[in-house]
Amino acid sequence: MKNDLNRRDLLKAAFVAGSIGLLPGCRQETTGPTQSLGVDYVEGEPLPWINWSSNQACRPAERLAPATEESLVELLTQTSGSIRPVGSGHSFSALVPTDGSLVATDLLSGVISTDDERQQAEVWSGTRLHQLGPALEAHGQALTNLPDIDYQTIAGATATSTHGTGVSMGSLSSLVSGMTLVTPKGELVQCSRENEPDLFRAAQCGLGALGVASRVVIDTVPKFDLVEHSSFENVFDILEDIEAEKANNRHFEFLVFPHTSIALVIRTNEADESTPRVLTPEDPTAVYQIRDAYQSLGTVPVVGDYLYDFALSQGLDGEAQVRSGASHVVLTHDRVVRFREMEYTVPAEVGPDCVQEILDTIKSKNIPVVFPIEYRYVQADDVWMSMFYEQDGCSISVHQFADEDHRAYFAEIEPIFWKYGGRPHWGKLHTLDHSELSKLYPHWKDFLAVREAVDPTGRMLNTHLKQLLGV
Ligand SMILES: Cc1cc2nc3c(=O)[nH]c(=O)nc-3n(C[C@H](O)[C@H](O)[C@H](O)COP(=O)(O)OP(=O)(O)OC[C@H]3O[C@@H](n4cnc5c(N)ncnc54)[C@H](O)[C@@H]3O)c2cc1C
16 A cells, blocks of 8 residues: 555545445444433523534523623622533533523623733633634734634633644643633632732633633734645554654644544644645545445455455545645634544653554454544643643544444543543543542642632532532
C-alpha cells in the first residue's frame, strides 16, 4: 500500500464499496437509537431542552435569557431554586440538565474591548466561537488555537477545558486571564490571578458550578493565517515518526479508521502572505459512505477487515487536500453527522501506546465500529480542573453514530484509558465519579472548597455534578 491516500479518492473507493452494501441482502442494519430522552414536547408544558447529540434532555421549569449583566444579577438575586447555565448545548455529558431554571447567555454576546499591548480581549460570555473569530480579526487579533468546531460559546468551552491540537498550545481555559461571574447568591465578582485568585483558578474550568459567567478576558495573539494539509497515510508509519510530527507542525492530529491501517493526517502551519487562500469544500457526511463500506465488506466473516482495508486503500495518489486562510476559518470544521463521544487525555508520552492498544482491542474483539478515532496533543497548564493540569497531554477520542448504541464499545475502551492514567473530558461521556476523579486532580479539594464557599446551598448542582463532585 502506498503511504499517502487522497481524501477524495478514498471516499470514492468507500462509496463504491458502500454501494455494494446497498444491494438487497448485503447490508446490515444499524442498531437504531437506543436511548430514550425521557422528555416529550407536551402542549402547555415548558419546552424541553435537548443537547446537540440528542443524548441529554430535560424539562426546565423556566428557560431564561438575560439581555444585560444587571438582569443576570437580578435573576440570581430574586430567585432561589436550582439553576444551570447553558452554552450551545454541545456537551455530551449531563452537565446542563435541570428541572429548575436554565439560563442561557446567548444575548450577552460580542467583543467588549481589546487591548493590543496586553494582547487580550474582553468578551461577553455567550459569544459563540464562530462569532468571536471574525470579531477579533476585525481588531487585528485571534485566538492562538481553537477546537475542531466553532459552535460553542466562550463560557461553555472554557467551563470544560475545551481544546484544539498543538504541543505548544494549551486549552481555551488556559487562555482565560479574567472572568466576571454572577455567583449563586447574586454577587457580581471579578476574578483574575491577582483578584480572588482561588475563585479564578477554579473558574477557569468551572463546570458551570460556581456561578454564571457574564464576561471573559481571554489572551489573544496578532491575527494570523494558516495552511492545512490533510492526507490519508499509514497510521503505523505516523506513530513511528510521532516526535518529528509533533515538533515540525504548529498543529498536528490524525483520525484513524478502526479495522484499517489508514488515518487522515492533518498538519496545519502558519502561512505567509504569498500563500493563496484556498477553501476546498469538505463533505461532512462522508463518514456515512465509510459506514456503508464497512457494513458491506468489513462484516464478512474472517476476511472482512482485509476487504474493508483494501477497499479504503484503493485509488491512492498521494495528493494532500489543502485549506488556507484566516486561522479561525482553517482550524474549525463542519460537523453535521450526529455522534456520541468519549475522550480521555493521557500523558503525552504514552499516547502512541494507548491508541495502539485501542486499535488492537477493536480488531481482536471485532467491535463493529467505523467512526474514526481522533488523536491530538495539548500543552500542560496550571488550571486546577483542566485535563492538562501540569501534564502535556495526548487527547484520544472515540465516537459512535448517534443512531447506534455506543455503550458496549465505550465500555470496552474506557478501561484502556484508565490503564494509561487518563483524565476524561468534562464535556464528553465517561463513567468516573468523585472517588476516581479526586485522585486525578491535585487541587480537587481546593476546587470543592471554592464551590462550597460560593454556593453553600448547592443551587447550581444537578445530579451529574453531584456524582462528579461527591456533594
Ligand atoms: C461536534 C462536537 C465537536 C466538539 N469538538 C471539540 C473539540 O475539538 N475539543 C474539545 O475539547 N471539545 C470538543 N467538543 C466538546 C465541547 O467543546 C464542550 O463540551 C463544550 O463545553 C461545549 O460548549 P457549549 O457552549 O456548548 O456549552 P454547554 O455544553 O451548553 O455547557 C458546557 C458547560 O458550560 C457551562 N456554562 C455554559 N455557559 C456558562 C456561563 N455563562 N457561565 C458558567 N458556566 C457556563 C454549563 O453549565 C456546562 O457546565 C465538541 C462537541 C461536539 C458536539
